[in-house]
Amino acid sequence: MGGVRWRRIASQIGRSVTVWAVATLTMLVLAGLLPDFRLRSADGDSATDIAVTAGLGAGAFGLLSALVWPLLVRLLLLVPALVLGLLVFFLNGALLLLALRLNPIESGTAAWETAVVVAAVMSAVASATGGALAVRDDDAYRRRLYRLAYRRRGSAPPVPATHGTVFLQLDGVGHDVLLHAVDRGLMPTVARWLGAGETRPPSHRLTSWHTDWxxxxxxxxxxxLHGSNHDVPAFRWYEKDRREVMVCNRPTSAVELQRRAARHTGHAGLLADDGASRGNLFSGGAGEQALVLSITARRRTRENRSRSGYFAYFSDPANAVRTALSFGAEVVREIAQSTRARWTEQFPRVSRGGLYPFVRAFATVVQRDVVVAAVMGDLLAGRTSVYADLVAYDEVAHHSGPASRDAEKVLKRLDRSLALIEHVAEHAPRPYRIVVLSDHGQSPGETFRARYGLTLGDLVRAGCGLPVPRRARRTHSGAEARAAVRAALHRPVEEGAEQYRPPRGSEPVVLASGNLGLVSFPDVPHRMTKEEIDARHPALLPTLANHPGIGFLLVRSERHGGVVLGAHGVEIPLDALDDAPGPLAAFGPYAADAVRRTHSFPHTADIMVNSFHDPATGEVHAFEEQIGSHGGLGGAQSRPFLLSPVALSPAVAGAAGPVGAEHVHRVLRRWLAESGDFARPTYPGQERAA
Incomplete structure (x- = not known):
């Protein structure tokens, strides 16, 4: 036993000496290449002195990185993540300058900008060397992972032997996109789980599910996560009683939505029993949270730190440098890809300038790295359940298209993240089952504005007789809307005629959520009926319903309770949609139920507008500037997936998958219960079959 211990100590010393030697050699090479980085005094030094200077400098830099860097990162937890990523280089450079000043020989100097470069290169080289040596030594690799686990779990009770469950959400990846990526060899880890091209049986089963409207x-x-999305009609909507626009990714809105869901279900959420929430909009009731939007608007405490994941990751300077370098590379990659799209005249396309390259780099690099590292720590800490969201694909697909080469490259990198998490799970103190799922898909298509020359807001204003921008007035749609207004008001059809102006304060609020549009009149305290809208704006509903870029409308009706409106005067009560789906026929068999459910929400807009959908191509017209969109009905956006271990029961008994996110919640709760450490909830609605 003692011999094994001494061999481990000798192995650790050997690795440390090797890393130090490589760092020293790196410093010597950089001193020879960079004119502003000097390891000798002004009057010259011997080769021995230069080598000693490099060795002492590399050693001091390594010690400062290990001791001082974590303290600096903890002090900077309140700094926005994008700023922190940029500060990484400068902080690392400052540590190098300090290391040179602490050198007793006092012959090394470097310009500030050169110190930044040298520190980044040395950190990257040291990380690569240490990682390579540790990977070759399984015991060392395992000990390194367990140290991370002990730091994360602290003095928690012993880990049970039952299975834990990890839920990994690949944001925006549709069922068909996943299958296509597997067929093309882009996701070998997922392919192996599904048994694609192998003789051994699959370890996972793939199921599609259907989103809400x-x-x-x-x-x-x-x-x-919380078992209820009641009264969430879109990504953004206007609430008349509160006179506020709710936006799902706004911290204050996320807090309110989570509170409403908990009140509606009477349960804290999916992750309430020893769970962890990573990179999500909502906490799921988890006790361990990081990068969770719904807690950033509340006062942070020791038990509730939304940015603890940043500290856990960036406390290692090598992680910080590697992520910062990858961040810069991703910015360059996005600029190159968008430039290529313009030069080759790819169509459709949207603007990808401004801050978007940095937003994309954050989503595809920083968020991914931090979330994956947090999940690894949770596995090694033995947590019962973990739910993490990886948003990289969704962000890129919005601007490049869901089937673009840019998006496919992101899928490849996400697959490598799945493989890494699977590998770390093998070293966890308890067995884990990995469930991969998506929250929605994405539907391709030209934007509404690009196709018709005006926005949905322009069309609504024109249908109300309100002034619209000159570019919108000149379009065919704008001209038709103005003509319809004049005809409805029995005014002469003259181009120079004075424009009708509705009563002051009645201008509509028009919001877009992908290819779903919402129109609300804030001066009317209740949800307006079709009859009220027709009386105030007689041309509005016909203008919208007859537009070729719009599939159908939902409005409240005094006579029928609710009606779906389509082109050419089609008007179908909600109760009759099963027998006569009308314009909903193109949106699939679940559209009628989804529309009826949304109609029952207290904060459904006065007019709900769903864009046109082509069933043959799967295309929709987003009311936002996105060529890959989601938010309404139509195409692949409504068909996400569930990829679950075969050891768990099937999601549903039949061939069709779960319908609605609340149904998925009940399925996930059942899977947690099957692992043996999770009690079934008793909140209302749980008695329904999962």
């Missing part, structure tokens, strides 16, 4: 992360994740 609001096919977006806010509604889906709230339903999945």
């Amino acid at each position: 609001s096919s977006q992360t806010g509604a889906s994740q709230l339903g999945i």
